[in-house]
Amino acid sequence: MINSAEKASRLSVAPMMDWTDRHCRFFHRLMSREALLYTEMVTSPAVIHGDRDRLLGFDGAEHPVALQLGGSEPSELAEATRIAEGYGYDEVNLNVGCPSDRVQSGCFGAVLMERPGLVADCVAAMIAATKVEVTVKCRIGVDDQLPEEVLPAFLETVSAAGVTRFAIHARKAWLQGLSPKENREVPPLNYPLVEAMKRAYPHLHISVNGGLQSLDQARGFLERGLDGAMVGRAAYHEPWEILGRADEVIFGGAPGPDPFEVVELMKPYIAGHLARGGRLHQIARHMLGLFHGRPGARGWRRVLSERGHGADAGLDIVDAALAEVRRLAA
Numbered sequence: 001m002i003n004s005a006e007k008a009s010r011l012s013v014a015p016m017m018d019w020t021d022r023h024c025r026f027f028h029r030l031m032s033r034e035a036l037l038y039t040e041m042v043t044s045p046a047v048i049h050g051d052r053d054r055l056l057g058f059d060g061a062e063h064p065v066a067l068q069l070g071g072s073e074p075s076e077l078a079e080a081t082r083i084a085e086g087y088g089y090d091e092v093n094l095n096v097g098c099p100s101d102r103v104q105s106g107c108f109g110a111v112l113m114e115r116p117g118l119v120a121d122c123v124a125a126m127i128a129a130t131k132v133e134v135t136v137k138c139r140i141g142v143d144d145q146l147p148e149e150v151l152p153a154f155l156e157t158v159s160a161a162g163v164t165r166f167a168i169h170a171r172k173a174w175l176q177g178l179s180p181k182e183n184r185e186v187p188p189l190n191y192p193l194v195e196a197m198k199r200a201y202p203h204l205h206i207s208v209n210g211g212l213q214s215l216d217q218a219r220g221f222l223e224r225g226l227d228g229a230m231v232g233r234a235a236y237h238e239p240w241e242i243l244g245r246a247d248e249v250i251f252g253g254a255p256g257p258d259p260f261e262v263v264e265l266m267k268p269y270i271a272g273h274l275a276r277g278g279r280l281h282q283i284a285r286h287m288l289g290l291f292h293g294r295p296g297a298r299g300w301r302r303v304l305s306e307r308g309h310g311a312d313a314g315l316d317i318v319d320a321a322l323a324e325v326r327r328l329a330a
């Protein structure tokens with residue numbers, strides 16, 4: 001049976017630390033009713049010992065939404081997965097792709113590409129703990145591994161433990177010498193290898209990730225047989241270009257609201273956040289790219305970033321930014 005997250009994963013917004021928080025996801029959901037949205041990575045110890053409502057709480061409007069976990073201790077990941085199920089997530093994803101130092105030191109993220117057996121133990125424990133689908137996001141390899149050899153072996157070992165859906169960032173991670181940012185840019189993309197994995201393992205559901213710049217590019221991969229396209233930075237920086245057209249271009253449905261309507265739809269959400277003592281900037285920072293590529297985009301960004309920070313910044317700043325778009329677009 002196809003669950004809602006699997007269907008939605010034809011187009012997903014990648015997990016991004018500090019970016020895909022609940023405010024960002026609420027905003028993204030207004031533009032696409034269909035796309036799958038990922039949380040930032042949360043480590044399994046944080047889920048177990050931390051402030052759960054702050055780390056895991058989300059608005060029901062965000063569905064379908066997937067929690068990404070980081071960790072490599074099977075019993076801990078199982079416990080975190082059980083807790084995530086209680087919060088109503090549609091999918092729990094294990095991070096086998098993140099190369100940051102902090103993550104490496106805890107032996108999780110991309111370094112796990114070297115330990116497929118441990119990943120298999122982790123996902124088996126997670127699957128046994130929940131009815132929610134468990135998925136994996138990985139790289140094609142790390143350091144001097146040969147992707148053509150290690151990626152198929154990784155997929156075989158991990159799928160034998162019960163995972164059938166993977167998102168593959170189509171480049172290696174270099175664990176020494178590159179910053180996380182460089183690791184998203186420097187190692188070359190190898191899309192043909194990801195496409196070859198789909199041909200070799202047609203029973204697996206495979207999404208391609210890394211460097212996707214447009215919906216047309218995403219659709220191209222779907223037409224060539226991949227099951228999903230996962231977009232990170234482009235979806236964040238040009239949210240309407242990716243998500244506002246996604247329901248029509250990728251899912252064959254009606255287009256989402258236009259950017260002006262999106263702002264109006266965000267206002268009650270922002271007002272609620274402000275009423276609870278939150279800051280405008282915490283939400284508005286995710287909205288800076290909304291008018292990307294349109295007349296007035298710069299004015300929108302400038303007003304929100306220059307005047308949206310203050311403790312008393314309210315909806316009047318959003319209106320002022322909107323007025324600037326209209327003025328510059330006229």
Ligand SMILES: Cc1cc2nc3c(=O)[nH]c(=O)nc-3n(C[C@H](O)[C@H](O)[C@H](O)COP(=O)(O)O)c2cc1C
Pocket residue numbers: 014015016017018019040041068095096097098137169184209210211212230231232233234
């Ligand atoms: C700011 C930022 C934070 C990220 N945090 C995570 C994360 O928490 N977990 C993860 O698996 N990948 C993380 N990534 C990697 C993305 O999920 C994605 O794999 C990568 O950006 C490549 O896709 P893109 O070229 O479409 O952006 C992050 C990327 C960015 C830009």
